[in-house]
Amino acid sequence: MPGRLSFLTSPEFWIKVFVAVYMIILAAEFSPDISTNGDDAKYLILGKSLVTGHGYRYLYDPANQVETQYPPLFPAFLGAFSIFDGEPLIPKIAVGILSGCMLLLLFFYLRSAFRRFALPVTLIVAVSSSIAICSTLLLSEVPYLFASLGALMLLELYRRRGGMGLIFWAAAISAVAPAFIRTVGIAFAAAWVISAIIDKKYKQAAAHVAVFAGAMFLLRLATSFNSPYIDQLFRRNSYNPELGFVTFPEMVQRIGTNLHEYLFGVLPQALLGGSLSGNTGLLLSFGLLLLALIGWVRNFALPTRFLSFYLLFYCGILCMWQSQWTSLRFIVPIVPFMIVLALLGLETMVRFAQRLFSKTETSGGLRTGIVWGAAALLALLNGCDQLRILNTDTALTPDWKNFYRCADWIRTNTPQDAIIVSRKPELFYLRAHRRGFIYPFSNNPEKVIDGLTKGGAQYCVLDNFYWTGTTMHYLVPAVRNHPEMFRIVYSLTDPETYVLEVRK
Amino acid sequence: MTGAFFKKSFSYYAALFALWAVFILVRYHGHRYEEAPVPSAGLEQSAPDPANTAVPLQAKITELRQGLAGVATRAAKSALLQELGYAYANLYNATGNVSFRDSAVASMRDASASNPGSAPLHYSLGKFYGALGNPAGALEQYGLAMRCDSTYAPGFIEAAVCSYISFRKSADAMRFGNRALRIDIHAPLCHLILGLIALDANDFEAGRLNLDQEIAADDAAMAAGTPALDPGSIRFAAITAHFRLLQLYCSKIPDRAKAGAHLDEYLKLETDPSKKAAAVEMMKERWGG
Numbered sequence: 001m002p003g004r005l006s007f008l009t010s011p012e013f014w015i016k017v018f019v020a021v022y023m024i025i026l027a028a029e030f031s032p033d034i035s036t037n038g039d040d041a042k043y044l045i046l047g048k049s050l051v052t053g054h055g056y057r058y059l060y061d062p063a064n065q066v067e068t069q070y071p072p073l074f075p076a077f078l079g080a081f082s083i084f085d086g087e088p089l090i091p092k093i094a095v096g097i098l099s100g101c102m103l104l105l106l107f108f109y110l111r112s113a114f115r116r117f118a119l120p121v122t123l124i125v126a127v128s129s130s131i132a133i134c135s136t137l138l139l140s141e142v143p144y145l146f147a148s149l150g151a152l153m154l155l156e157l158y159r160r161r162g163g164m165g166l167i168f169w170a171a172a173i174s175a176v177a178p179a180f181i182r183t184v185g186i187a188f189a190a191a192w193v194i195s196a197i198i199d200k201k202y203k204q205a206a207a208h209v210a211v212f213a214g215a216m217f218l219l220r221l222a223t224s225f226n227s228p229y230i231d232q233l234f235r236r237n238s239y240n241p242e243l244g245f246v247t248f249p250e251m252v253q254r255i256g257t258n259l260h261e262y263l264f265g266v267l268p269q270a271l272l273g274g275s276l277s278g279n280t281g282l283l284l285s286f287g288l289l290l291l292a293l294i295g296w297v298r299n300f301a302l303p304t305r306f307l308s309f310y311l312l313f314y315c316g317i318l319c320m321w322q323s324q325w326t327s328l329r330f331i332v333p334i335v336p337f338m339i340v341l342a343l344l345g346l347e348t349m350v351r352f353a354q355r356l357f358s359k360t361e362t363s364g365g366l367r368t369g370i371v372w373g374a375a376a377l378l379a380l381l382n383g384c385d386q387l388r389i390l391n392t393d394t395a396l397t398p399d400w401k402n403f404y405r406c407a408d409w410i411r412t413n414t415p416q417d418a419i420i421v422s423r424k425p426e427l428f429y430l431r432a433h434r435r436g437f438i439y440p441f442s443n444n445p446e447k448v449i450d451g452l453t454k455g456g457a458q459y460c461v462l463d464n465f466y467w468t469g470t471t472m473h474y475l476v477p478a479v480r481n482h483p484e485m486f487r488i489v490y491s492l493t494d495p496e497t498y499v500l501e502v503r504k
Numbered sequence: 505m506t507g508a509f510f511k512k513s514f515s516y517y518a519a520l521f522a523l524w525a526v527f528i529l530v531r532y533h534g535h536r537y538e539e540a541p542v543p544s545a546g547l548e549q550s551a552p553d554p555a556n557t558a559v560p561l562q563a564k565i566t567e568l569r570q571g572l573a574g575v576a577t578r579a580a581k582s583a584l585l586q587e588l589g590y591a592y593a594n595l596y597n598a599t600g601n602v603s604f605r606d607s608a609v610a611s612m613r614d615a616s617a618s619n620p621g622s623a624p625l626h627y628s629l630g631k632f633y634g635a636l637g638n639p640a641g642a643l644e645q646y647g648l649a650m651r652c653d654s655t656y657a658p659g660f661i662e663a664a665v666c667s668y669i670s671f672r673k674s675a676d677a678m679r680f681g682n683r684a685l686r687i688d689i690h691a692p693l694c695h696l697i698l699g700l701i702a703l704d705a706n707d708f709e710a711g712r713l714n715l716d717q718e719i720a721a722d723d724a725a726m727a728a729g730t731p732a733l734d735p736g737s738i739r740f741a742a743i744t745a746h747f748r749l750l751q752l753y754c755s756k757i758p759d760r761a762k763a764g765a766h767l768d769e770y771l772k773l774e775t776d777p778s779k780k781a782a783a784v785e786m787m788k789e790r791w792g793g
């Protein structure tokens with residue numbers, strides 16, 4: 001390369017380009033508002049509660065219960081950026097910048113652990129549509145990935161330097177962070193301990209167990225020792241609690257269903273983007289997953305075996321989770337690692353083929369070329385998907401528009417302390433500034449009415465959501481059984497949506 | 505190595521992230537979440553849950569179809585077919601699949617054919633056609649409802665609305681509206697149509713009178729809790745009546761106090777911020793302040 005163009009061979013130059021491209025994509029896809037997902041609204045509200053001194057509670061909940069489901073690190077992060085302004089804009093900017101830092105961390109980590117894959121994987125992640133989607137929302141997946149990479153970076157540093165100094169404890173403490181951002185981070189913690197034991201680094205394993213147990217005990221002491229996740233894991237259907245809990249054969253069936261969903265739907269989209277559909281997409285996706293499987297097995301024999309254990313535990317938890325919650329979001333924190341393992345698998349296969357067909361020493365240049373070719377293909381497919389997303393009309397559907405219009409009406413026409421029952425009380429709170437709760441999911445209308453009365457409901461929103469039928473299934477029969485308790489005070493059509501006043 | 509790399513490039517990344525944040529801040533400066541007309545959608549919508557409308561609706565359709573086989577009376581069959589029609593319509597709303605819309609229309613037609621003398625069935629089919637953007641089909645069904653039962657007010661009311669709004673046939677609309685009022689003096693929407701027709705003819709006093717009566721009828725219907733007509737239509741009537749009276753009191757029959765009162769009521773009901781702003785502007789322009 002001539003002297004003036006020598007920068008083109010520098011990884012430092014290319015990582016600058018990739019991060020810049022990534023930030024441009026985020027800017028193009030950025031939305032200043034809260035999505036209809038609901039989780040991001042909950043995180044934001046919990047953060048506000050923390051910084052305003054109300055503890056770890058949902059500000060919208062009239063019962064004022066302590067939150068026990070979501071770990072507190074991400075809400076605390078959002079809360080820190082909500083101090084000066086109640087709007088979601090500043091926290092969203094903070095998440096965007098954090099995701100840019102995540103990309104940098106990914107590069108640094110891969111440069112230490114998988115040097116030859118550092119640039120190709122960073123390129124794919126920079127244009128990955130699934131990562132960008134989560135980075136433009138107030139969701140914990142990308143911060144979780146950031147924390148995971150931070151811990152892995154420190155692990156690599158510790159591996160090189162050894163000892164029981166600052167790096168040792170920093171690694172032990174940072175390895176706990178993922179579990180305090182997303183509960184599935186227990187997979188990270190478990191893999192950390194097991195890989196340390198296999199590497200005969202018993203002090204590292206013991207330190208991690210001690211830090212993890214201490215931190216978890218303190219958190220549970222401050223909140224509650226009851227975790228709803230165990231209940232959710234074994235329930236047949238959280239949207240119909242009266243169905244009870246799964247049996248062993250049902251759990252096996254659920255794992256099969258989830259595997260099918262992830263293999264045929266979620267993973268192809270997460271790895272290739274949504275632009276390549278049909279059999280070609282599936283074939284390519286299966287090829288990629290097969291390579292990832294080969295890479296995963298091979299990686300058990302490498303010093304980076306932590307990743308193989310981690311993916312095993314993480315995917316195991318995902319497969320046991322209730323099938324209706326199968327989501328692209330859950331795969332995002334492991335997308336970069338799956339790509340790394342797929343490239344490792346590809347490299348293994350090329351090396352194997354070279355040894356099989358060539359008697360002489362194998363060429364590293366060919367392997368590098370093939371790895372870069374595969375990376376370019378994946379980046380191209382994801383790039384096409386980004387273009388598709390940018391050209392997609394993301395307007396709200398009429399059911400959501402009506403829901404928000406009801407919130408606007410409630411904000412301007414009801415007392416400040418009115419309590420509202422709705423399907424999405426967290427979103428309703430941010431828009432209407434009124435506290436509220438969700439109606440009980442019970443097939444017994446009397447139980448639903450009892451729930452409304454005990455909760456002190458003053459208004460109910462009869463939504464007409466297309467994505468869920470719970471209001472029609474649980475709330476509407478209760479209203480029909482007790483028409484004398486309700487009065488229509490506001491209504492919209494297309495689709496029909498009502499605000500009912502609860503008569504005392 | 506990483507430390508050196510980071511030190512060398514720190515200023516670049518700091519500048520890049522700062523520039524990005526400034527760009528976003530400038531682009532969305534002044535944007536307030538609760539004041540946006542409706543929040544612009546994030547890229548991720550709520551994921552469907554197992555009580556997703558499509559799944560139970562399909563199960564319900566299967567159940568209704570099985571139920572049809574064992575039905576003995578024509579009235580029961582008609583009721584089941586009507587329910588089937590609504591289930592298909594909801595499925596169409598949930599999925600956007602036009603074949604469900606066609607099935608919905610076919611089921612409603614079958615329901616009418618099974619019970620040909622039922623005015624409510626023709627009325628429902630008319631509303632159905634109206635919602636699907638077929639006002640001619642809707643008016644035809646309202647006509648059949650009127651013929652089946654000459655005391656069935658909703659058929660006359662919707663015929664009046666459809667004649668005026670969709671076809672601008674004022675004479676027909678007046679005839680249907682007056683007939684509905686003879687059946688039910690408190691019938692909503694009729695006075696609105698009569699009032700709008702009067703305003704079209706520059707009869708401001710008759711227009712005012714009718715619109716006032718419309719508001720009273722709407723208030724009564726909404727307070728009853730279970731209005732006979734679609735509450736959305738009643739709300740539409742109340743919004744329109746308040747707005748037209750606001751216009752009237754700002755121009756043809758000047759009265760600041762009454763204009764202010766109707767503006768207040770209009771602002772409570774209207775959700776479109778641009779329309780709200782236009783109404784406030786009209787008031788300011790006419791009366792200042």
